[in-house]
Amino acid sequence: MINPGNGALCISIVGKENARLWSGLSDDASRVVCEVELFAHVSLDIVDERATKATENYLGQVYSDHLYKCFAYVSSTGVKFVLVTDSKSQGLRDSEMRAIFKKLHHAYCNAISNPFYVVGQPIKSKHLTEAAKQIFAQ
Amino acid sequence: MSLPFDLLHMEMVRYGKEKEAVARADYPKEVLEGLDKATSSLVYKALASRNAETNLESIGLRTGFLLAERLCRDLPRISTELEIMKFICKEFWISVFGKQVDNLRTNHQGVYVVQDNRFPCLTSFSDGTQYVKDAAIYLCFPCGVVRGALQALGIQALVTPTTDQLPSVKFHIHIKTKLT
Numbered sequence: 049m050i051n052p053g054n055g056a057l058c059i060s061i062v063g064k065e066n067a068r069l070w071s072g073l074s075d076d077a078s079r080v081v082c083e084v085e086l087f088a089h090v091s092l093d094i095v096d097e098r099a100t101k102a103t104e105n106y107l108g109q110v111y112s113d114h115l116y117k118c119f120a121y122v123s124s125t126g127v128k129f130v131l132v133t134d135s136k137s138q139g140l141r142d143s144e145m146r147a148i149f150k151k152l153h154h155a156y157c158n159a160i161s162n163p164f165y166v167v168g169q170p171i172k173s174k175h176l177t178e179a180a181k182q183i184f185a186q
Numbered sequence: 187m188s189l190p191f192d193l194l195h196m197e198m199v200r201y202g203k204e205k206e207a208v209a210r211a212d213y214p215k216e217v218l219e220g221l222d223k224a225t226s227s228l229v230y231k232a233l234a235s236r237n238a239e240t241n242l243e244s245i246g247l248r249t250g251f252l253l254a255e256r257l258c259r260d261l262p263r264i265s266t267e268l269e270i271m272k273f274i275c276k277e278f279w280i281s282v283f284g285k286q287v288d289n290l291r292t293n294h295q296g297v298y299v300v301q302d303n304r305f306p307c308l309t310s311f312s313d314g315t316q317y318v319k320d321a322a323i324y325l326c327f328p329c330g331v332v333r334g335a336l337q338a339l340g341i342q343a344l345v346t347p348t349t350d351q352l353p354s355v356k357f358h359i360h361i362k363t364k365l366t
Contacts, residue, residue: 064340105263124258124265125338150259157256167251 055137056148057116058084059180061156062092063168064126070159070171072180076134084116088130091118095128106146121149129153131183148183155179189284195307198245199323202238209236239326246330247337250282254335257281267361270339271298278335283307283328296361300332301354308353315351322347325355332357 057080060071077084091111098107099122107120112135119140121129129152133140159165159173213233218226234240257277258264264273275287279302289301307324311317325347333345336359344360 102263102265123255124261124263125255126340127255153259157252157259160255161252167248 055134055140056131056184056186057134058088058130058132059152059183060085060088060130060132061152061171061176062128062130065168066092067168068170069127069168070156070173070176072177072184074184084132087111087113087116087118088132091120091130091132092128095120095122095130099126099128106142106149108142108145119145119149121153123153127156129156148186151179151183152176189306192306192310195324195327196310198242198327199238202242202326203323205241206236206238209233239323242323242326243330243333246327246332247334248330249327250331250334250336251338252334253282253331254278254338258339264339267341270336270341271359273339274332274335275300282331298359298361300357300359302357303354305353305355308349308355311352313352317352318349321349321352325349329357332359336361 056074057077058071058073061069063069071085071088073081073084094110095107098110098120102122105121105123107122109117110120111118115135117133117135117137119131119133121131123129129149131145131148155173155175155178156171158175159171160167162173165171218229221229258273261273261277264270271290271292275290279285279287283302283306285302285304285306287300288303289299291299291301305325305328307328308321311321311324329345329347333343336343336345342362344362346358346360347355348358349355
């Protein structure tokens, strides 16, 4: 399963109390949805551990196995952004990842600014879906 | 001089008061009738979730929560309690109230006092002690904003405003628990 892009498969946004707020999957991941989501979920423990010691929001690669790699970003408010990529993809530098997470954080801020959104509930948002689509297409 | 926000805030307060008046009409009269003053004030306190102050505070809470998320997005990571308080007093205060706070004091045991000598929500009142009581409700929304921002950054706190002389306000922030 080698795809030409950056290999991003899944993006998930998890709240401070580990409530799943939003997740998006690329088309490539449609056959392995459970596997990828499980991987993202499993890496949350490591994200928590790293976040306590972190000096910046971007945590870098937090976890990997023979199929997937996982990158994470934690906002100062404790919201976790997790990006799962194919382990074979090479084309992701830290600066690119920072830009991607910044974009996601931006979209997340816009999404929760919706006055009809109840804080802590799963998010439905056009902003986030669009942002994710762009990231997957890169 | 009034900022657009001040005008909106005045209307919010007015709306809050109107809403409270409507809610009061719904209060169970059979319960309130024939009670002496002390007991009925207690009953009113029990029904406080519908009063104007609580309402404005909860609007502020949501606003502060979102603003904190939005503002700390472009800043380096904020983690310790002191860093959070500095963020509130500098970046947050500037973008919400248009100026830095004038004084921040702490007893290092979870109590912070933030002093603002010219608080923008109160500039439409004439200075002095005459309208201190009337001004109280104009501080509910700002209190909620501060509490919401602290909550977003992981601190549960109790925020109470005190004012002796307009337009200067002291916000007492009692930190209850730090969520980690």
